[in-house]
Amino acid sequence: MNLYTFARSLVKMVLTPIYRFQTIGLEHFPKEGGVLLCANHIALLDPPVVGLTAPRPVSFMAKDELFQAPILKQLLPNIRAFPVKRGMSDREALRRGLGILKEGNVMGLFPEGTRSEDGEIKKGLAGAGFFALRSKADVIPCAIIGPYKPFKRLKVVYGKPIPMDELRERKASAEEATELIMCHIKQLIDNHR
Structure with missing residues (x-):
């Protein structure tokens, strides 16, 4: 058993008794091929919750500061996370992604780049659009609908792949692609709240 599988099992064992997860839309998740999974960000627990509910292992882009902490800098790379320097164009993180x-x-x-204080969806950063346009990956929107409260239902909703071909063909901007992704995430939230 690798560390990712072990960590996933451990997280499931710890979080499942506390939060009543309801996972919706797994049938939309491609069984193979590259997938850009884009979710809203409402709490620190979002990455493990998405990693727990997604049907395939997920490599998360995480802020560089997390990789400076003694324990996390050893753990994060072993559970498929990789660093990104925020507030600047991090070429190494872009290449890695x-x-x-x-x-x-x-x-x-998480296209918003940081947690939403009020739980409402914010404007996404251009990075999500960059990856969507520069790869041939399926883009899957994901809505985390909280709040995170013990013994209350927490929904994780996976949407259908977002059609990106037209934007790729006309060489749309990364900002426009991100805006489309955020619209799909918001729609999932509105439909399942």
Whole structure:
């Protein structure tokens, strides 16, 4: 058993008795090929919850600061996370993300870049659009609908792949692609709240 599988089992064992997960839309998740998984961000627990409910292993892009903490800098790379320097164009993180998608794996990110204080969806950053346009990966929107309260239902909703071909063909901007992704996430939230 690798560390990712072990960590996933451990998280499931710890969180499942506390939160009543309801996972919706797993039938939309591609069984193979590159997947860009984009979710809203409402709490620190979002990455493990998405990793727990997604049907395939997810490599998360995470803020560089997390990789400076003594325990986390050892743990995070072993559970498929990789660092990104926020507030600047991090070429290494961009290359790494594109490589994950090109290899046919799943990369997860939170386009808002930070947690939403009020739980409402915020404007997404251009990085999500960059990966969507520069790869041939399926783009899957994901809505985490809380709040995180013990013994209350927590929904994780996976949407259908977002059609990106037209944007890719006309070389749309990363901002426009991100806006489309955020619209799909918001629609999932509105439909399942």
